[in-house]
Amino acid sequence: DTEVTQTPKHLVMGMTNKKSLKCEQHMGHRAMYWYKQKAKKPPELMFVYSYEKLSINESVPSRFSPECPNSSLLNLHLHALQPEDSALYLCASSSSGGADTQYFGPGTRLTVL
Amino acid sequence: QKEVEQDPGPLSVPEGAIVSLNCTYSNSAFQYFMWYRQYSRKGPELLMYTYSSGNKEDGRFTAQVDKSSKYISLFIRDSQPSDSATYLCAMSGPSTQGGSEKLVFGKGTKLTVNP
Numbered sequence: 001d002t003e004v005t006q007t008p009k010h011l012v013m014g015m016t017n018k019k020s021l022k023c024e025q026h027m028g029h030r031a032m033y034w035y036k037q038k039a040k041k042p043p044e045l046m047f048v049y050s051y052e053k054l055s056i057n058e059s060v061p062s063r064f065s066p067e068c069p070n071s072s073l074l075n076l077h078l079h080a081l082q083p084e085d086s087a088l089y090l091c092a093s094s095s096s097g098g099a100d101t102q103y104f105g106p107g108t109r110l111t112v113l
Numbered sequence: 114q115k116e117v118e119q120d121p122g123p124l125s126v127p128e129g130a131i132v133s134l135n136c137t138y139s140n141s142a143f144q145y146f147m148w149y150r151q152y153s154r155k156g157p158e159l160l161m162y163t164y165s166s167g168n169k170e171d172g173r174f175t176a177q178v179d180k181s182s183k184y185i186s187l188f189i190r191d192s193q194p195s196d197s198a199t200y201l202c203a204m205s206g207p208s209t210q211g212g213s214e215k216l217v218f219g220k221g222t223k224l225t226v227n228p
Contacts, residue, residue, distance in 0.1 A: 006156075040121075042201055042218035043157065056215065090156050100205075101147055102216055104156040 003027075004105035006091050012111045015081060021108045023074040023091030032074040033102060034066055035090040043090055043104075049074060050096075081112045116140050119202055119219025128228050132189040136202035136219045139183065143206040143217075146178050148187045151199045151221070160200075161187065192226045199223045 004025045013019050023032065031050045035043035048056035049068040063085075065077040074091055088109055092102040119136045126132055134148075145164055149157035161176040163169045163185075169176045175188040185204075189196055202219040 004156075040221075042221055045215055048215075088154070088156075100145060101159060101162045102203075103159055104149070106156040109154065 004091055004093055004103055006089075006105040006108050008108055009106070010109045010111075012113065013078065013081065014113050015083075017081075018077070018079045020078065021076040021089055021091075021110075023076075023105055024072055025093040025103075025105075026072060027093060027095075027103070028071075029093035029095050029103075030071055031094045031096060032068060033092040033094075034064075034074065034076050035092065035104075037088045037090055037107070047076075078110075081110075083112050086111045116217050117202065117204060117219045120222055121220045123223040123225060125225045125227060126192055128192060128194060128226055130192050130226070132192050132196070132224060132226075134187040134189075134200050134202075134222050134224070136185050136204075137183055138185070138204060138217075140204075140206060140217070141180070141183065143204040145205045146176070146185050147203045147216070148174075148176055149201040149203060150196075151201060153198075157201055194226050194228050197225045 007022045033048050034046040036046055037043045045058050046060045047066040052068050052071055063080045067075040088107040090107045091105040094100050094102045117138045147162040148160045150160045151157040163176050163178045166178050166180045173190045177186045199221040201221040203216045205216050
């Protein structure tokens with residue numbers, strides 16, 4: 001099973017709202033990732049958790065706050081977003097966080113009004 | 114020079130054609146080479162991955178890595194309309210940040226297979 005699940009599939013929020021994106025994997029992977037993807041562009045890395053510790057933070061604005069409650073779950077908390085934050089948010093996981101393959105979830109399509 | 118270069122296309126072929134997709138890269142430390150297929154408004158799906166140089170075949174798909182030329186390819190034989198998607202190459206290598214690896218993506222090539 002190489003499945004990464006993400007909820008919700010779609011999210012529309014206002015600039016003053018607080019919402020969370022959720023990601024789950026049951027492959028026993030120890031690294032999980034958040035990416036942002038704009039239309040016709042490749043995914044851009046936001047955060048990496050390796051063994052439940054934040055190991056890469058790509059200078060993402062503080063209105064995005066990641067959380068890794070355990071090795072299977074990854075959340076992305078959203079607060080005071082801007083319309084330009086509208087994008088497809090992708091979660092991925094890999095076995096160890098080293099130079100190995102990453103498996104992506106289906107994404108959450110976020111629209112900020 | 115960008116780390117990974119990929120022609121964004123678009124590429125349009127008739128059904129049954131052989132499709133060749135390519136990426137070049139500049140970082141000789143890259144060790145893992147991947148091809149992802151992404152349908153419109155969906156997450157990327159891992160199609161093929163290769164460690165170091167060589168060929169790998171899976172059904173109609175063949176991935177090739179030539180580390181001496183820093184060039185990777187994906188071939189699709191007997192292409193089908195269902196292969197219409199954006200194909201992203203991605204690669205990773207030794208980390209500079211705490212042991213965690215970053216995937217470096219190409220821009221993606223949009224492929225349309227016409228019935």
